[in-house]
Amino acid sequence: MPVGPIALPPLARVCAAFAPRLAEFAFEPGFVAAVDQHAAEISEYLSPRPAGLEVPPPDAEDLSDYALGFLDALDEIGWVEPVGHDYAVARLTAICWLVREHRLCDRA
Incomplete structure (x- = not known):
């Protein structure tokens, strides 16, 4: 029986956290771009x-x-997800979009 939380694979972590951001595409054309x-x-x-x-x-x-390396770099600098959008939010949302668009969630 595992002790503590089970670590999700990097793509699953990114998708779990940033899939909700994809809904913002409907009203944020700058974010989509x-x-x-x-x-x-x-x-x-x-x-x-x-x-x-x-x-x-x-x-x-x-x-x-790639996602793991990016997440590690964010951890090293103490990044905290902002309410709005920054470079990291756009990058992580792009990773999530690529996973969804190319149906990679079952392959990683």
């Missing part, structure tokens, strides 16, 4: 392609490793 840009940057970072070629969906394990 920021998340879209972050999702594109993350996808390109994880799987760079020559100009003009479509970037494939991210690999669930690679995205999970």
Whole structure:
């Protein structure tokens, strides 16, 4: 029997915390644009392609490793989620969006 809380995998942690932010897309076009840009940057970072070629969906394990590193960096600086949006909120919401869009939740 485990003692204490069971740690969720990185993608599950991000999705549990930031999936509710996806509802903000309905009334926050600036947030949608920021998340879209972050999702594109993350996808390109994880799987760079020559100009003009479509970037494939991210690999669930690679995205999970990326999310873990990003979460660790936020922990190191003592980041606290703001009421509004900042760089980290947009980045984490983009990770959540990529998971949902590419149905990665069952693969990570």
